Amino acid sequence: xxxxxxxxxxxxxxxxxxxxxxxxxxxxxxxxxxxxxxxxxxxxxxxxxxxxxxxxxxxxxxxxxxxxxxxxxxxxxxxxxxxxxxxxxxxxxxxxxxxxxxxxxxxxxxxxxxxxxxxxxxxxxxxxxxxxxxxxxxxxxxxxxxxxxxxxxxxxxxxxxxxxxxxxxxxxxxxxxxxxxxxxxxxxxxxxxxxxxxxxxxxxxxxxxxxxxxxxxxxxxxxxxxxxxxxxxxxxxxxxxxxxxxxxxxxxxxxxxxxxxxxxxxxxxxxxxxxxxxxxx
Amino acid sequence: xxxxxxxxxxxxxxxxxxxxxxxxxxxxxxxxxxxxxxxxxxxxxxxxxxxxxxxxxxxxxxxxxxxxxxxxxxxxxxxxxxxxxxxxxxxxxxxxxxxxxxxxxxxxxxxxxxxxxxxxxxxxxxxxxxxxxxxxxxxxxxxxxxxxxxxxxxxxxxxxxxxxxxxxxxxxxxxxxxxxxxxxxxxxxxxxxxxxxxxxxxxxxxxxxxxxxxxxxxxxxxxxxxxxxxxxxxxxxxxxxxxxxxxxxxxxxxxxxxxxxxxxxxxxxxxxxxxxxxxxxxxxxxxx
Numbered sequence: 001x002x003x004x005x006x007x008x009x010x011x012x013x014x015x016x017x018x019x020x021x022x023x024x025x026x027x028x029x030x031x032x033x034x035x036x037x038x039x040x041x042x043x044x045x046x047x048x049x050x051x052x053x054x055x056x057x058x059x060x061x062x063x064x065x066x067x068x069x070x071x072x073x074x075x076x077x078x079x080x081x082x083x084x085x086x087x088x089x090x091x092x093x094x095x096x097x098x099x100x101x102x103x104x105x106x107x108x109x110x111x112x113x114x115x116x117x118x119x120x121x122x123x124x125x126x127x128x129x130x131x132x133x134x135x136x137x138x139x140x141x142x143x144x145x146x147x148x149x150x151x152x153x154x155x156x157x158x159x160x161x162x163x164x165x166x167x168x169x170x171x172x173x174x175x176x177x178x179x180x181x182x183x184x185x186x187x188x189x190x191x192x193x194x195x196x197x198x199x200x201x202x203x204x205x206x207x208x209x210x211x212x213x214x215x216x217x218x219x220x221x222x223x224x225x226x227x228x229x230x231x232x233x234x235x236x237x238x239x240x241x242x243x244x245x246x247x248x249x250x251x252x253x254x255x256x257x258x259x260x261x262x263x264x265x266x267x268x269x270x271x272x273x274x275x276x277x278x279x280x281x
Numbered sequence: 282x283x284x285x286x287x288x289x290x291x292x293x294x295x296x297x298x299x300x301x302x303x304x305x306x307x308x309x310x311x312x313x314x315x316x317x318x319x320x321x322x323x324x325x326x327x328x329x330x331x332x333x334x335x336x337x338x339x340x341x342x343x344x345x346x347x348x349x350x351x352x353x354x355x356x357x358x359x360x361x362x363x364x365x366x367x368x369x370x371x372x373x374x375x376x377x378x379x380x381x382x383x384x385x386x387x388x389x390x391x392x393x394x395x396x397x398x399x400x401x402x403x404x405x406x407x408x409x410x411x412x413x414x415x416x417x418x419x420x421x422x423x424x425x426x427x428x429x430x431x432x433x434x435x436x437x438x439x440x441x442x443x444x445x446x447x448x449x450x451x452x453x454x455x456x457x458x459x460x461x462x463x464x465x466x467x468x469x470x471x472x473x474x475x476x477x478x479x480x481x482x483x484x485x486x487x488x489x490x491x492x493x494x495x496x497x498x499x500x501x502x503x504x505x506x507x508x509x510x511x512x513x514x515x516x517x518x519x520x521x522x523x524x525x526x527x528x529x530x531x532x533x534x535x536x537x538x539x540x541x542x543x544x545x546x547x548x549x550x551x552x553x554x555x556x557x558x559x560x561x562x563x564x565x566x567x568x569x
Contacts, residue, residue: 015462023459023501026522030496034294274332278498281295281337 011221013176017183021056024168028060031166032141034278039065039140043131044095045198046070046083048181048191049145049169054091055184056168057143063092067140071127074101080198083190090187096134100126120199124160131164141166149174152220153209154252155197162255173217174205211244219245283423286316287527289506289519291495294328297338301326301352307526308356314528316362317423322454322493322506323367323380323431329456330497331369335409339371342381342392353385361385363421365491367430367454370394375411380428380454382421391419393428397436403458403500418446424533431455434476434490437483444484444546445553449511449536451486453477456493458500459522470505470521482513484549485540487531494522511539 032040040057044050057066070084088095103126108114114122135142144167146156151170156162169177174195181191195205195213206212211219219242222232232242254260258270267273288307293299304326308319323329326348327338340348345368353362362385370379370392378395394413398406416439418427427443427450434440434453443451461468473490481488487510494504506519508529519525540546 012463016464019465019467020462023462023522027496027499027501031499275334276330276332276498278328279295279331279334281297281334 011218011225013173013217013221014179015176017180020172020180021059021183024056025060027168028057028143028166032061034280035141035165037139037141039067039138041067041069041131041135041138041140041142042145043069043071043127043142044084044087045145046077046080046087046190047195047198048186049147049174049177051083051087051186051190052177052181052184053143053145053169054087054093055181055186058091058093059184065140066091066093067134067138068093068095069131069134070095070097071100071130072097073099073104073123073126075201077196077198077201079193083187083193086187087190090185098130098134100130103129116200120197121157121160123199124157128160128163143168144170146170147174147177148172149213149217149220150205151256152224152252153216153248154255155205155209155248156255158255173220174213175217209244209248211241215241216245220249223249282530282532283318284314284316285318285320285489285508285527285529285531286311286314287320287489287491287506287508287517287519287529288322288325289492289494289504289523289525289527290321290325291493291502291524292324292326292328294495294497295331295334295338297326297340297348301348305352305355308352308358308362311526312357316528318363318365318421320452320454320489320491321364321366322491323378323456324369325367325454325491325493327369328495328497329493329502330500331409332405333409335369335376339369339376341371342379342389345370345381346383346389349383350386358385361422363390363423365428365452365454365489367456369410376409377413378406378410378430379413380430380452382419382426382428382452384422390421391417391426391428393417393430393433395430395433396439397432399432403460416442416446418443418448423531424449426450426452428452428454431457434480435472437480440480440484440486441549444486445550449486449533450531451480451488453488453490455490457503458497459503466505466521467503470503473505474507474515474518477507477509478513478515481509481511482543484546485511485536485543487511487536489529489531492519494524511536512543 042054068088104122131142142164144164147169148171150156196203229242364383367380370377380393382391384390396413400407418425425447427448429439457469459467477488490507492504492506493502495502504521508517510516517527517529519527
């Protein structure tokens with residue numbers, strides 16, 4: 001008698017990328033439409049998240065309805081510029097460059113104790129200012145580019161890169177963004193390079209986070225679904241990796257929420273008085 | 282043969298009047314196809330995720346009849362038209378996720394109130410809504426029918442009750458946010474296809490699924506509406522995520538031969554009483 005061994009079932013991060021791309025392009029079109037927008041605006045950094053967002057926006061709206069901004073600081077890596085232009089060219093969108101150095105350095109000159117870390121946050125917030133101003137100028141809605149991994153780790157500048165109102169990638173882990181990027185034709189050098197916020201010279205995400213994305217994302221997916229640590233140990237993850245990932249999530253819940261309001265009434269907004277954001281009778 | 286039009290509809294979120302105007306336009310465009318029954322999704326006129334807005338947008342069943350009668354007249358119908366439509370229902374101080382079977386222009390034949398209110402994951406119905414408590418079949422001018430709303434249908438016991446009560450067709454208005462993108466279709470869509478085929482084949486009934494479309498703050502209602510014949514075969518299937526109308530002729534005369542070939546329903550009628558003591562026992566959680 002033949003003996004057949006069943007496959008082991010488990011969680012997978014591999015998705016049907018054509019279906020995901022179709023879903024996200026519809027998402028962009030519809031979320032813009034009810035807000036009264038026909039155009040989108042994407043700040044392109046040279047990294048894979050903004051490249052993927054730009055690719056989706058162009059699919060959803062057409063290249064002539066997508067504005068792309070490149071917002072470098074003089075300390076930004078030359079590779080970021082090269083890749084930003086490569087991405088814009090690949091998807092047929094003109095890249096408008098606004099140098100944020102004067103904005104950032106104007107404040108830095110007034111702030112002698114500005115550390116590199118704080119200056120990085122100032123850069124992210126300067127970019128946010130330009131993005132929203134250009135949004136008004138072009139009547140184009142800013143698209144967010146943050147992925148699920150960085151959102152879960154709080155690995156972004158609060159009220160900086162998390163501020164756009166519509167975000168197509170926010171429920172995809174970084175490793176999933178890589179796969180979607182490949183499907184959408186994001187140039188290989190952009191997909192394959194080590195991810196970096198490029199706020200401090202030489203910085204990489206994985207050094208900052210202390211764990212590889214390929215491993216962090218699998219841990220996150222199991223942790224969010226409620227698997228116990230023992231299960232993850234059984235999959236070959238170390239106690240240190242698991243601890244680091246859980247700590248990253250649990251130290252930053254505040255960052256994924258609206259500001260805390262002292263509740264006094266039975267009509268507190270978002271506590272008692274609950275309406276979805278697209279409610280507009 | 283009864284000509285059905287399943288409207289895979291995208292409402293104007295939280296805007297009743299605008300949704301009704303779009304519905305009127307669709308009905309007018311459908312008139313040349315001479316539908317006898319039009320089936321709309323769950324919460325078809327407001328969108329699904331309203332949170333506390335349910336209180337502001339819910340209708341009594343009589344208000345619903347009046348609004349749909351107006352749309353029907355403006356669309357230029359003269360002959361009777363049956364409509365199955367999901368809506369948030371207000372009744373005194375209580376609110377329900379309901380679906381009505383209307384025989385336009387004048388009659389409310391039946392209103393089903395959703396029994397299984399999903400309150401987990403992305404869903405929060407029981408916070409805002411009261412639970413219905415009945416599953417009943419009812420007579421239409423074409424035959425016996427029942428309505429189950431969305432999660433109602435994910436529990437096989439509801440369709441079992443409907444079939445035992447004589448339903449020949451089960452109308453299922455649904456609003457199902459797409460999730461699980463690993464396979465050829467989203468996981469929830471696969472589940473609907475599996476369930477609809479299994480229920481239809483088990484009881485020898487038609488299953489008509491009308492599934493909402495449109496994004497509601499990032500949640501993409503999946504569509505994929507279905508007509509499944511009494512042998513469990515998919516007769517018509519709408520695309521995912523976009524508006525569409527499925528036209529399908531339901532042939533009541535196919536039901537007896539299909540049930541003769543596969544007499545599971547009469548078998549169930551005979552054997553179910555034998556199982557009732559066990560059902561009562563497990564509900565009492567005796568010995569567990």
